[in-house]
Amino acid sequence: MGDGRKDWRKSIMSGIRLLVGTRKGGFVMTADATRKKWDISGPHFAGWEIYHIKGSPADPDRLYASQSSGWFGQVIQRSNDGGKTWDTVGNKFVYDGVPGTHQWYDGTPHPWEFKRVWHLEPSLTDPDTVYAGVEDAALFRSTDRGTTWEELPGLRGHGSGPHWAPGAGGMCLHTILLDPGNPQRIFVAISAAGAFRTDDGGKTWRPINQGLKSEGIPDPNAEVGHCVHRIAMHPSRPGVLFMQKHWDVMRSNDAGDRWEEVSGNLPTDFGFPIDVHRHEPETIYVVPITSDSLHFPPEGKLRVYRSRTGGCEWEPLTQGLPQRDCYVNVLRDAMSVDSLDPCGIYFGTTGGQVYASADAGDSWAPVVRDLPPVLSIEAQTLA
Amino acid sequence: MIRVVLPAHLRTLARVNGEVRLEVNGPVTRRSVLDALEARYPMLRGTIRDYVTQERRAFLRFFACEQDLSHELVDTPLPDPVATGAEPFLIVGAMAGG
Numbered sequence: 001m002g003d004g005r006k007d008w009r010k011s012i013m014s015g016i017r018l019l020v021g022t023r024k025g026g027f028v029m030t031a032d033a034t035r036k037k038w039d040i041s042g043p044h045f046a047g048w049e050i051y052h053i054k055g056s057p058a059d060p061d062r063l064y065a066s067q068s069s070g071w072f073g074q075v076i077q078r079s080n081d082g083g084k085t086w087d088t089v090g091n092k093f094v095y096d097g098v099p100g101t102h103q104w105y106d107g108t109p110h111p112w113e114f115k116r117v118w119h120l121e122p123s124l125t126d127p128d129t130v131y132a133g134v135e136d137a138a139l140f141r142s143t144d145r146g147t148t149w150e151e152l153p154g155l156r157g158h159g160s161g162p163h164w165a166p167g168a169g170g171m172c173l174h175t176i177l178l179d180p181g182n183p184q185r186i187f188v189a190i191s192a193a194g195a196f197r198t199d200d201g202g203k204t205w206r207p208i209n210q211g212l213k214s215e216g217i218p219d220p221n222a223e224v225g226h227c228v229h230r231i232a233m234h235p236s237r238p239g240v241l242f243m244q245k246h247w248d249v250m251r252s253n254d255a256g257d258r259w260e261e262v263s264g265n266l267p268t269d270f271g272f273p274i275d276v277h278r279h280e281p282e283t284i285y286v287v288p289i290t291s292d293s294l295h296f297p298p299e300g301k302l303r304v305y306r307s308r309t310g311g312c313e314w315e316p317l318t319q320g321l322p323q324r325d326c327y328v329n330v331l332r333d334a335m336s337v338d339s340l341d342p343c344g345i346y347f348g349t350t351g352g353q354v355y356a357s358a359d360a361g362d363s364w365a366p367v368v369r370d371l372p373p374v375l376s377i378e379a380q381t382l383a
Numbered sequence: 384m385i386r387v388v389l390p391a392h393l394r395t396l397a398r399v400n401g402e403v404r405l406e407v408n409g410p411v412t413r414r415s416v417l418d419a420l421e422a423r424y425p426m427l428r429g430t431i432r433d434y435v436t437q438e439r440r441a442f443l444r445f446f447a448c449e450q451d452l453s454h455e456l457v458d459t460p461l462p463d464p465v466a467t468g469a470e471p472f473l474i475v476g477a478m479a480g481g
Contacts (some may be wrong), residue, residue, distance in 0.1 A: 073444075
């Protein structure tokens, strides 16, 4: 690219690996660059909830997986061979110092209690470093391949912590975005506290929720209390953020200092995932869901909406997706893009379908139809 | 030799089949048995008792000799048949959920 931005297109790629977490195990799906025929392995960790599996950008065969169960708690798995074999690593997530309290659903103080890891975000440069977003909301980091974990207490210790409250799914830290241009900058999002940013490598944090307007919060300048469902960025422009909030699709051009609504002509602006085309920083994707009380697509039609203008103007993508009698949901971590050209995009549903598009969303085909409910998908583009 | 029966998911996690057999030094109590179990199978740490409180996880129970020992003090000696290896110490997951 002539403007000095990194060209994220890769000309020589051999294939794609999808890392899929479900309610009853994890799955690894591979295909060549045509992305037409998929080999599926799994279930890995059968019977356990696999909230998230993600590979290291610095070493794609280094994977981390969050395995959990209401009976047996949290386990973390690590693979050094792309998911063929796994080793159990550290699962000791202990809050720094005295945990304190946050708000419970009824507004009363409630002690911080670790429940599970929602999201694992490996370092962009070091395969041995990985971040974990957990419920009750906090950010942990391991610098020894997942063997030990330490909380970054500045986030939970931010003065607003006692006012954070859980969303319907729990008080989870579900989004971690590492700025590829500035290793000191990290974005996180918490339901239902909001979005936060650090500019000093995680020591101190500040809420970045100005411009969000949330039903039930009368103060338009409320620092926290917003149910952010997902944030996405394009690696070439890490100061531009896109957000799917409980209601509203939002955009920030200044690293979250201020947000504006870009829901535009969407049939509903409720939803969970949002993602960005790998080669077009102004092309974004959402999956509109009827409402906060009806977690399925409007009219029973599963439609991905794409905006090529960074929001406001949206087009439905329907080819290959069910356009009648479809009442699934798409959860916040269950959408991902690859870096082939044309860009591939993938999502999984609570009905157990994984859909793939090898043409940036113009057409779709199921990779698999009958998995347990899909919690997360990550696409790895393999050299 | 102490015999311990794990629930299926923990057998998979520990990569064992059937009963686990452990040597326990000193009094045979729930604490000493679980300490020995976790020392031999570190991947089980945190899955049976909480890391911080060391309390039994809510959906697990402990049985032996047709008795529910879940609410016994952790340092109460386990029944003699467990201490001699005649009977296993059972770690059982709640039969609920999906």
